[in-house]
Amino acid sequence: METAPDLRRRQSDAYLRDCPSREILDLVANRWTALVVGALVEGPLRFCQLRRRVEGISQKVLTQNLRALERDGMVRRAVYPTTPPSVEYSLTELGEGVGRHLVALRGWVEAHLPQMHAARAAYDARAGQVEPEE
Amino acid sequence: METAPDLRRRQSDAYLRDCPSREILDLVANRWTALVVGALVEGPLRFCQLRRRVEGISQKVLTQNLRALERDGMVRRAVYPTTPPSVEYSLTELGEGVGRHLVALRGWVEAHLPQMHAARAAYDARAGQVEPEE
């Protein structure tokens, strides 16, 4: 670990190894994290609701992501000691900030999907010519 | 592979398995992809320049990412048959679009790093009390 990270180099340069942005990029650079935060943007959810919302996520990975997000101050965890117990997850101010960006990014991606698929098809067709296999 | 993906379900819902957004999220949800695109936002770069810019990336992974980005129409690859050969990578219109979002996201993250680290420290201190081990 870096007990005294050399933050004086270039603090706004995520391209250096010791830049703290790297660890935060890991937060976003997780296919599930983006979906979990995106789901919570629409409002607080309980564990199983979240699990159903983010289709395909395993309970283990969901727990992992929630803990990591909670650790970084993105997600608030509220336990209601009812029977059966219910735990509600919601975004903090911080989480909503990053959530806005993720939603914007997802919106952009969805709007430009056709172009990407077209580019992909063109690329594959080109590659398929020189390499007819597969 | 999906020859005929069921796009008619809910096209703007990335939470379903068969939503095409998932595959695109994979593009962004890669720690390296975000850095590569971010590097190219500032201008075209050659392979080795790119490799030096994105510190810590291996040549294999850089190639992989570039090919994937090229396939999706994000990156343009220009080969100049000089000696030694030089290959220049630049963003397409599409790539600049997603690049803007990534830069914005990174800017936000860098601006809020102190809050995240504070939250993290608080969380770790809290966890360290109940679990003095490690």
Add this chain to the structure above:
DNA sequence: CAGGATCCTTGTCGATACTG
């Protein structure tokens, strides 16, 4: 310089089973 082809070490994820 730009990259293809290997091997091999990781971490990540999914499935299952069990607690409160």
Add this chain to the structure above:
DNA sequence: CAGTATCGACAAGGATCCTG
């Protein structure tokens, strides 16, 4: 319901060598 714990499978990533 809301988790924790453990195991195994798989793929991403890193290191190295080699080509044009």
